[in-house]
Amino acid sequence: LLDRELSSYGAAAEVVLIDDASVTPCPSDLIPDPLDAITQVNVLRLRRNLGHQRALCIGLCAIGGSDRYVDSRGVVIMDADGEDKPSDVPRLLERFSSHAGARLIFARRERRSEGFIFTVSYKAYRVLHLILTGIPVRVGNFSVVPRSFLDRLSVVSELWNHYAAAVVHAGLPTDSVPTTRGRRLFGESKMHFVSLIGHGLSAMSVFGDRIGVRSLIATISLGALLFLALVGTIAASLLTPIAFPVWAVTATGVIIVLLTQSVILSLAFSMLIHVGRAGTTFLPARDYQWFIEGLRCVWKRDG
Secondary structure, eight states: OHHHHHHHHTOOEEEEEEEOSOSSOOOTTSSOSOOSSEEEEEEEEESSOOOHHHHHHHHHHHHHTOGGGTTOOEEEEOOSSSSSOGGGHHHHHHHHHHTTTOSEEEEEEOOOOSOHHHHHHHHHHHHHHHHHHSOOOOOOSOEEEEHHHHHHHTTOGGGGTOHHHHHHHHTOOEEEEEEOOOOOSSSOOOOOHHHHHHHHHHHHHTTHHHHHHHHHHHHHHHHHHHHHHHHHHHHHHHTSSSSSOHHHHHHHHHHHHHHHHHHHHHHHHHHHHHHHHHOOSOOHHHHGGGGEEEEEEEEEOOO
8 A cells, every 4th residue: 555655656665664572473475566666675673572652763763873764855654553544645745845855744633533531531631731741732653754854863862752742842843734544454552541641651751841840830839829828817817806816727727738838849840850951861873773683674676
């Protein structure tokens, strides 16, 4: 399907499949039919299963670090399960060309077709992500990356946790094309409720410093309001004939407790900001090679 779409668009490509340490061996008849637009198919095998985001990180670094692809215009990232439709690739490439290859083009999924619980949970995650980071969640992995961006992405440590969030965090110029979800070719998606939570936390971890700043501002604002409430409570109690009424004692105690917690939270968010800016333990361009077992060609067009 992909070869047919690329052929109709008039583009030539090589395919790099990422084998995330699968226990199922790659079939010998992986390419049963002759291909026109695709000139070669390689399999990049990893030493261990890392999850799709980290496997994607290693794949991008491997392509970016290879002299073989130095003259390529860009890299199309897509899942091989059929949910990212090959028919959308020409549309992404068309938008990519309209920007002269100077922007990263995302496929923006207009609607989801998973179950009710997953869909509601995903929408709740999008709202939470917007509140904490100020950035809406609109895109995923399906995209076209300019070849020149690979060197920049390979030194974005956040790429190890979440590709799309790392692109936004790095401030790379982007555009998007609306798409619909394709039908899965076989099997069932492993992205269930627990996976969604882990995936969402990985995305938000990329914006840890931003979340820390926004949370710090919120807790400081809350602390200021509590302090004003404390002053108001004490002033009101002094205007009553009773020495110190019971309601004032109770209100003062509650406000002091909340004010103390606000200060503690402010300190915690300050530390979160510091940790987020202190440095990184994983640099994709430097460390990705440790996870690669090998790269082998499984099909090549004659001539």
